[in-house]
Amino acid sequence: MNRDFDFNRVGKRMPYTVPEDFFAKLEDDVCRKVTSRRRMSVKDRRSFMRFAVVTLATAAASVILFFVIDGTFKATAPVEFAEVEQAFGCLSTEDQMYMLSVYQDDIFINE
Amino acid sequence: MAASDKDIILAMKRHPDKGFRLLMDAYKEPVYWHIRRLVVAHADAQDVAQETFVRIFRSFSRFDEGCSLRAWIYRIATNEALRMLDRNGLGRLSLDDRTADVGCIAAGCYVDYSDLETVLLQNAILSLPPRQQIVFNLRYYDDMDYKEIAGITDSTVSAVKANYHIAKGKIIQYMNSHD
Numbered sequence: 001m002n003r004d005f006d007f008n009r010v011g012k013r014m015p016y017t018v019p020e021d022f023f024a025k026l027e028d029d030v031c032r033k034v035t036s037r038r039r040m041s042v043k044d045r046r047s048f049m050r051f052a053v054v055t056l057a058t059a060a061a062s063v064i065l066f067f068v069i070d071g072t073f074k075a076t077a078p079v080e081f082a083e084v085e086q087a088f089g090c091l092s093t094e095d096q097m098y099m100l101s102v103y104q105d106d107i108f109i110n111e
Numbered sequence: 112m113a114a115s116d117k118d119i120i121l122a123m124k125r126h127p128d129k130g131f132r133l134l135m136d137a138y139k140e141p142v143y144w145h146i147r148r149l150v151v152a153h154a155d156a157q158d159v160a161q162e163t164f165v166r167i168f169r170s171f172s173r174f175d176e177g178c179s180l181r182a183w184i185y186r187i188a189t190n191e192a193l194r195m196l197d198r199n200g201l202g203r204l205s206l207d208d209r210t211a212d213v214g215c216i217a218a219g220c221y222v223d224y225s226d227l228e229t230v231l232l233q234n235a236i237l238s239l240p241p242r243q244q245i246v247f248n249l250r251y252y253d254d255m256d257y258k259e260i261a262g263i264t265d266s267t268v269s270a271v272k273a274n275y276h277i278a279k280g281k282i283i284q285y286m287n288s289h290d
Contacts, residue, residue, distance in 0.1 A: 005286035012252055015229040016147050017221045026143065026157065027135045030164040034131065 113137035116180040123171055131168050138181075139164070141253060142188045148236070148248050149192040153221040159195045163188045182262040185253075189245055189263060235285035236278075242266075243278040250275050 088096065114122070114133040122130030142163060147156040166187055174183055216222055216233055224230055236244055245264060249255045255263075257271045264271065 005283045005290070007251075010228050010232050013226065013229045014144070014148070015216065015223045015226050015233060016144075016153070017223055018143075018153060019221065022157075023139050023143070026160060027132075027139055030135065030139075030161055030168075031128075031132070033161065033165050034168045035128070 120174075120176060120180060127168070127171070134167070134184075135164060138184055142184060145185060145248065145253065146188055146192045148233070148252065149189070149241075149244065150195055151216055151233075151237070152219055155195055155199070159188070159191045163191045166191065179259060179262065181255075182259050185249065185255075186263045193241065231286060231289055232282070235282040235289075238285060239278050239281060243274050243281070246271055246274040247278040247282070 088099070091099065113136055116137075119130060119134045119137060122133050124130070139160070143156060143160045146159045146163065147153065150156050150159060163184075167184060170187075174180070216230060216237070222230075236247060239247065242264060246260055249260045249263065250257075257268045257275070260266075260275075261268045261271045266274075
């Protein structure tokens with residue numbers, strides 16, 4: 001009579017084996033991998049921080065430079081009326097007449 | 112003595128490196144054997160086990176504490192094993208495949224062929240479709256309950272029960288025919 005296979009005869013035995021100290025090595029290898037990846041991510045974070053600092057410094061410098069240049073232009077802009085009068089006085093009579101004829105109807109100057 | 116899942120979770124949160132050592136102490140052997148039973152070759156099982164634990168460490172922040180840590184770990188290991196089998200050209204393997212493409216134990220390193228009955232049992236298990244293999248292994252070798260297996264295989268308790276009994280019947284039939 002053909003009897004059914006009995007699992008108890010084999011139990012949890014398996015034909016598979018592993019090299020000696022395999023599990024200790026597996027743990028070390030995984031921990032090394034994980035640590036190196038973590039170190040890499042710390043390194044990446046540091047490079048990002050360095051990049052961010054450099055970018056921010058450049059941006060700040062650009063903004064400061066813009067205001068300095070803008071300020072320089074603004075500083076040269078206001079001209080005293082006396083200086084204009086003095087320069088006008090240095091012109092010849094013909095030139096003075098010409099300037100007056102050109103600009104006397106200028107709506108922006110005479111606003 | 113291996114730490115409990117609760118201790119491991121707590122340690123992983125407070126000191127990830129230390130907690131991970133505890134996790135590995137508790138799970139490196141059962142997870143390796145679970146993978147080995149699926150992929151068969153030691154070298155493949157080693158690669159998959161390494162990748163599994165690295166993945167566990169990296170994605171631990173996404174672990175839902177309401178779920179079982181063991182089920183979560185085994186789910187990652189199972190997915191990694193199936194991915195490796197797929198990569199190795201054993202067809203598109205998924206848990207839903209109804210055919211067994213994995214084959215049987217080929218001549219290789221770290222297999223004891225002197226214990227014929229165990230070789231035969233593994234061949235019987237490997238002749239099953241992936242889902243039945245996984246369900247049978249988790250129940251038979253890892254003593255998991257049907258609910259936990261359902262969580263790992265993304266299935267229902269009744270489907271897991273059915274798969275287990277079908278698998279067991281097929282194995283008995285295989286063993287009887289090779290007796």
